[in-house]
Amino acid sequence: MGSSVGDAAAPPLPPPPVGLAVALPPKAEDKSERKVDYLNLPCPVPFEEIQREALMSLKPELFEGLRFDFTKGLNQKFSLSHSVFMGSVEVPSPSSGAIKVPTAHYEFGANFLDPKLMLIGRVLTDGRLNARVKCDLTDNLTLKINAQLTNEPHFSQGMFNFDYKSKDFRAQYQMGNNAFYGANYIQSVTPNLSLGSEVFWLGHQRKSGIGFAARYNTDKMVATAQVASTGIVALSYVQKVSEKVSLASDFMYNSMTRDVISSFGYDYILRQCRLRGKLDSNGCVAAFLEERLNMGVNFILSAEIDHQKKDYKFGFGMTVGE
């Protein structure tokens, strides 16, 4: 009796487009008499991906200018990528918020994707290197390294993460430069609810913080809440309206700077295109379209209109290759 619920590890359903990765019990006829087997809860999503669905819908990579990406696969696991960008980039400046700096760069990248080892490297024309390594040391332990190395001294950043995944919980330990240490832990409490918490310590500024998060999801909706001692409260809600459409909303409150921002967005995943749009409480409207012109050729349009700051950003581009 409990085995039909405990068998949740291998549902034969097609993967839902919103990316709800938690293996839920199959919607069988015995839904009314489904007993929760608390010893066989599904594995929760990683702590940093708790708001994954909301971020995917509400924060597409908006850009201004021209973008061209070419990915060439040499074999199943190894591929090279060439990327050209010409446009304006927002650089935070101390005097007047962010200023737009026109930049043009070429980026060369190499990817090696293996089930056990993933290496991604991107190098720009000014010498900056973006490196990501993910290595499965054992079945349950994963090492992730994320680094941005620059030629200027003291501007490089790196972070080491050790992830441990068990049957119904995940734990992670992080070490970064500038003496940053962090740890987080997330546990499935019921088949739909998972709770987690994180602590971090910044050595050079002698700051530490603690945060708590909760995620409730069914196969139609995901609701998350995060509170941190840095004074940030973040809530999000994503509803999958149909196979092709999902709506998302997001609320963030920073009690230190008394900043509130709330946004509402939609995500249409259609056969030939993916359209994401959002509306902000700061008066910002954005949309991002990826249209599949042909096998492996995608056309991208990005638009962001900020009515409050009178900032209009439009970008277009093309992606060739998988």
Place this chain on the structure above:
Amino acid sequence: MASRVSSKGKGKAGRGPDDGSTARCVKDWSTWAMKKAKVVAHYGFIPLIIVIGMNSEPKPHLSQLVSPV
């Protein structure tokens, strides 16, 4: 007075005569190692990926690395 100061210093260290400089040596050496590791990673990461990729099965040809087809 000088002997009192020196004995107080020895009592505080407890382990060796130049404990403070040993810790400083270790810190300096680890900083030097991190600097060298950063330079090695900066120049060698992308070549490392390319070498690992070119040796994975099925082995791609060297001309595929530079041709745009």
